[in-house]
Amino acid sequence: EIVLTQSPGTLSLSPRERATLSCRASQSVSSSYLGWYQQKPGQAPRLLIYGASNRATGIPDRFSGSGSGTDFTLTISRLEPEDFAVYYCQQYGTSPYTFGQGTKLEIK
Amino acid sequence: QVQLVESGGGLVKPGGSLRLSCAASGFTFSDHNMSWFRQAPGKGLEWVSYINIRGTYTDYADSVKGRFTISRDNAKNSLYLQMNSLRAEDTAVYYCARREGDYWGQGTLVTVSS
Numbered sequence: 001e002i003v004l005t006q007s008p009g010t011l012s013l014s015p016r017e018r019a020t021l022s023c024r025a026s027q028s029v030s031s032s033y034l035g036w037y038q039q040k041p042g043q044a045p046r047l048l049i050y051g052a053s054n055r056a057t058g059i060p061d062r063f064s065g066s067g068s069g070t071d072f073t074l075t076i077s078r079l080e081p082e083d084f085a086v087y088y089c090q091q092y093g094t095s096p097y098t099f100g101q102g103t104k105l106e107i108k
Numbered sequence: 109q110v111q112l113v114e115s116g117g118g119l120v121k122p123g124g125s126l127r128l129s130c131a132a133s134g135f136t137f138s139d140h141n142m143s144w145f146r147q148a149p150g151k152g153l154e155w156v157s158y159i160n161i162r163g164t165y166t167d168y169a170d171s172v173k174g175r176f177t178i179s180r181d182n183a184k185n186s187l188y189l190q191m192n193s194l195r196a197e198d199t200a201v202y203y204c205a206r207r208e209g210d211y212w213g214q215g216t217l218v219t220v221s222s
Contacts, residue, residue: 057210
C-alpha cells in the first residue's frame, strides 16, 4: 500500500498570503496519478488538481499542483477567504487508492 | 448538470446489512468507472471500492473485502454498495463518485451501533 504523508498537519496563514502544501508518497506514484481535494465542513470533497498538475474544471488559477515520483506540492498563490479548508492528496494509480491524512488550512 | 445522489444509509446493529444506492444523472453513466469512498466522523477520506464501466471488474479496500459488494445497473443509471457483517468501524459518511474524482454525491451516513 502506498502511504501518503501530508505536511504540515495545520497551516495558519492570512488572506492574500501564499500557501504551500506537501504530499510525500512511500513509493513512486504511478504515472503521476495524484490528485488534490479541498473539503469544507459538511461538504463532499472537491477535486482541485488531477494528474499532479492539471487543474480541474472551474478551479481558479491561483491553485497549482506540481511534483512527480514521491514528492508533490499544492500551491495556492494568494489565499482567498473561501480557501480555508482541509486539503487531501490522493493517489489513484495503484490499488488501494490511498489518501493523505489531510492538511488543515486555517486563518491566522 | 451532473448529479450523484446517495441513499440507503441509516442506523444498523453490528453484524447487520445495508444496501446503499447512488442515482446518477446529467451524464452518460455507462461511460464512467465509479467508486465508493467513506469518511468516519472527524476523520479523513478512505477509498472503499471501485467498479469498471461494464461491472466486470471490481476492487475493494482490505478493510471491507469479503463483506462489501459493489455493483451497478447501467440501464437504471445506478451504483450500489451491499454492506454485510457491518462493524462499528464502518460508521461513516459514504460517498459515491466518478472514478475521475470530479463529481461526488453529498454522502449518506451509515451508523453501526447496538
